[in-house]
Amino acid sequence: MELGRKIAxxxxxxxxxxxxxxxxxxxxxxPRNINVWYTLGAVLLTLFALQIGTGILLLVYYNPTVDEAFxxxxxxxxxxxxxxxxxxxxxxxxxxxxxxxxLHMLSVLFMGSYKAPREFNWLAGFFLFLLSxxxxxxxxxxxxxxxxxxATTVATSSSQEIPLVGDLAIRFLRGGAMVGxxxxxxxxxxxxxxxxxxxxxxxLAHLFCVRRVGIxxxxxxxxxxxxxPPARFHHEEHRGGIPFFPHYVAxxxxxxxxxxxxxxxxxxxxxxxxFPPTAFEPADPFVTPKGIxxxxxxxxxxxxxxxxxxxxxxxxxxxxxxxLLLLLPFLDRSPERRPAKRPFFVVAFLLGIALFIALxxxxxxx
Amino acid sequence: xxxxxxxxxxxxxxxMIGAAFAGVAAxxxxxxxxxxxxxKDKGRVSISxxxxxxxxxxxxxxxxxxxxxxxxxxxxxxxxxxICTHLGCIIKWLPEKEEFLCPCHAGxxxxxxxxxxxxxxxxxxxxxxxxxxxxxxxx
Numbered sequence: 001m002e003l004g005r006k007i008a009x010x011x012x013x014x015x016x017x018x019x020x021x022x023x024x025x026x027x028x029x030x031p032r033n034i035n036v037w038y039t040l041g042a043v044l045l046t047l048f049a050l051q052i053g054t055g056i057l058l059l060v061y062y063n064p065t066v067d068e069a070f071x072x073x074x075x076x077x078x079x080x081x082x083x084x085x086x087x088x089x090x091x092x093x094x095x096x097x098x099x100x101x102x103l104h105m106l107s108v109l110f111m112g113s114y115k116a117p118r119e120f121n122w123l124a125g126f127f128l129f130l131l132s133x134x135x136x137x138x139x140x141x142x143x144x145x146x147x148x149x150x151a152t153t154v155a156t157s158s159s160q161e162i163p164l165v166g167d168l169a170i171r172f173l174r175g176g177a178m179v180g181x182x183x184x185x186x187x188x189x190x191x192x193x194x195x196x197x198x199x200x201x202x203x204l205a206h207l208f209c210v211r212r213v214g215i216x217x218x219x220x221x222x223x224x225x226x227x228x229p230p231a232r233f234h235h236e237e238h239r240g241g242i243p244f245f246p247h248y249v250a251x252x253x254x255x256x257x258x259x260x261x262x263x264x265x266x267x268x269x270x271x272x273x274x275f276p277p278t279a280f281e282p283a284d285p286f287v288t289p290k291g292i293x294x295x296x297x298x299x300x301x302x303x304x305x306x307x308x309x310x311x312x313x314x315x316x317x318x319x320x321x322x323x324l325l326l327l328l329p330f331l332d333r334s335p336e337r338r339p340a341k342r343p344f345f346v347v348a349f350l351l352g353i354a355l356f357i358a359l360x361x362x363x364x365x366x
Numbered sequence: 367x368x369x370x371x372x373x374x375x376x377x378x379x380x381x382m383i384g385a386a387f388a389g390v391a392a393x394x395x396x397x398x399x400x401x402x403x404x405x406k407d408k409g410r411v412s413i414s415x416x417x418x419x420x421x422x423x424x425x426x427x428x429x430x431x432x433x434x435x436x437x438x439x440x441x442x443x444x445x446x447x448x449i450c451t452h453l454g455c456i457i458k459w460l461p462e463k464e465e466f467l468c469p470c471h472a473g474x475x476x477x478x479x480x481x482x483x484x485x486x487x488x489x490x491x492x493x494x495x496x497x498x499x500x501x502x503x504x505x
Contacts, residue, residue, distance in 0.1 A: 057398060082394035 024211075025245035031217040031238045034248065037107035038215070039255040040100055046256045047097045047263075048203070054090040055192065062142070064188040066181045069144035070282040088267045094136050095274055096263050098297045101129050109328075109349060112337030113216040116229035119329040121213065124206035126326050131199050136295065138191035141184060147276060149283035150292040152187070153179050161311040178285065214238075219337035226335040293364065300356050303363030410505040418443065418502065423459035423466075428504060432456050433493055434466075435504060438477050443497070445504050446479045446490040457490070466490070 012018050030038075061080055063072040076083035105125070108114050114122035141152045156179065159169040175182025214236030217224065242248060266273055278289045294302050301318055308314035324331070332345070339346050409429035418424045423436045425448055432448040436459070446466075448456050455470035465482060466475040473484035480489045496503045 057395065060399065081397040081400065083398060085394050086398055 025249075026243050028244040029238045029241035030215055030244055030248050032241050033218050033221055034215070034242070035218055036251065036255060037103075037111070038218075038248075039252045040104035040107065041210070042252040043100050043256050043259050044097065044104060045203075047093055047100060047259065048199075050263075051090060051093050051097065052196070054086050054093065055196075057086045058090060059192065064142070064184055066144060066184055066283070069142060069184065073143045073145075084271075085267070088271050089263065091274055092263055092266045092271075094139065095295070095297075096259060096266075097132060098136065100259060101132055102297075105129060106349075106353070110339055110346075111216070111219055112339075112342070112345075114329045115332065115335065115337060116329065117213055117234070118209070118216060121206060121209040122329050123326070124202055124209060128199065128202050128206060130322075131195055131202065133297070135191060135195045135199070136297070138187040138195065140295070141179075141187045142191060143279065144184065144283045145279045146281040146283055146287075146289050147278040147292065149179055149285065150278070150288055151294055152183065154292060155294065155298075156183075158305060158311065158315060161315050163312065180285070216337075219339070224338065226337065228335055296360060296364070299363035300359040303359045303366060306363075306366065410503060412498075413502045413504060415497070415500050415502055421461055421464070423461075425456075426504075428493060433504070434459065435495060435502060436477060441497075443495045443502055444477065444479070445493040445495045446475075447493065448490075450486055451481075451488045451490065452484070452486040 058076065061072055061076050061083065063069055073087070076087050078084070108122070108125070137152075137155060141148045156170055156173045159173055160166040162169050171177065173183070173186075174180070175186050212235065215238070216236070217238065274295070276293075278292070281289075293299065304318055305311055305314035308317065334342075336342055411426060411428055411433075413424060413426060413435060418435055418437045420437050420440050423434050425432060425434050427433070428445075428447075433445060434448040434457070435443055435445040437443050450457050450468035450470065450473050452468060452471055452473050455468050457466040457468050457473075457475060460467050464477060466477075467473070468475075468484065468486065471485050473486040474482040475486070475490055476482050478489075479492055481487075493504055
């Protein structure tokens with residue numbers, strides 16, 4: 001014990017680690033009325049760490065070739081000890097991450113935390129969301145099952161409708177005319193190194209923005225009043241607030257435990273929830289199975305494409321919706337963040353959620 | 367004093383719970399990464415006798431390791447691990463000299479696996495060979 005303290009003192013005298021920890025843990029104060037929705041960032045960091053860990057483990061046995069990919073995944077599931085656990089946690093974890101990301105973004109929208117001076121936080125977070133969808137899409141192909149093959153064929157086909165460069169885009173995405181080894185190669189490279197690298201940098205940028213500007217105070221309570229964003233840089237401090245450690249870390253830990261319980265609940269009690277029967281058949285480029293549907297978080301996009309008479313129109317509507325959301329902090333410039341004082345926004349917010357759910361359910365049963 | 371002992375208890379309890387969770391998470395990872403156990407019976411290899419001419423050596427995989435079978439004289443077969451006992455390089459057969467040579471540090475082995483010269487500290491481990499019709503059963 002004494003030796004450990006001496007070593008810690010020796011290192012601290014040179015690097016000042018205790019000071020960094022103090023400034024970022026016990027002396028880092030958060031608003032007193034901070035609520036449970038603010039824990040979703042920590043939940044997402046934990047889930048992403050779990051994805052990286054399980055992803056590295058899957059790489060030990062996975063073979064990214066069209067001849068071997070399916071069999072290597074089957075070997076992981078059926079032969080390698082606990083391979084089924086690692087793979088199912090990875091696959092279900094991706095779905096839980098999208099759920100947590102949606103909740104995180106919805107809470108930021110509802111509480112108006114995207115507004116000035118936090119536009120960059122929103123932009124970094126939004127790109128993280130898009131990248132996560134990209135990782136889900138590229139990861140979906142890797143097991144090289146009928147589901148993977150045909151879902152990717154349908155997903156990449158949409159890009160053909162982009163005016164002027166549609167043909168080039170689809171060939172570039174697939175690495176050829178059809179989904180095949182070149183597609184698997186590029187999706188694999190993007191999934192395991194390209195996107196994660198970019199993702200890591202964006203997470204750092206997002207955390208930097210959050211820490212630099214300061215946590216936004218929840219817009220609730222009688223003493224909250226809208227204030228114009230400062231003209232010069234200002235770090236929002238919360239004097240008299242609660243310390244990040246141990247107070248808020250305990251809350252973070254509780255919600256992380258809840259999400260891990262949800263993840264493991266699906267893994268142990270409903271492992272087939274995200275695996276339809278076509279996920280257990282090897283890819284066959286000559287036989288299209290019936291009723292290929294994307295994952296639940298792409299169903300809204302899938303159904304939108306079906307509603308519009310031309311696929312281009314469907315894509316354009318999706319593009320406009322995503323761009324509007326991306327640029328929201330620059331369009332909605334009022335400093336008011338209290339939901340009760342933003343009736344138009346709250347109605348649009350609720351209608352948006354209802355539309356997302358309705359399109360997804362429609363897409364599922366169509 | 368009371369607060370201090372309560373804090374101590376909480377820290378210890380959290381530490382133990384954390385260690386238990388870490389153990390539960392680490393065990394599947396350890397098992398996942400562990401190499402498969404070698405089944406001795408399944409490790410038996412059958413080689414066509416025609417593949418091993420008189421005075422010739424045939425290299426093959428035996429229980430995950432390189433091995434060699436040699437027909438010294440008509441009908442007399444011997445098999446060894448093909449891994450040099452010095453630093454683990456793979457030996458090669460020199461038919462003209464009728465000996466094995468390790469190309470890494472010039473270790474030399476006789477047709478019975480004994481060291482003829484060079485740095486190898488011990489002979490090549492032998493593997494049992496039996497004739498079964500037109501096949502050799504190694505292992």
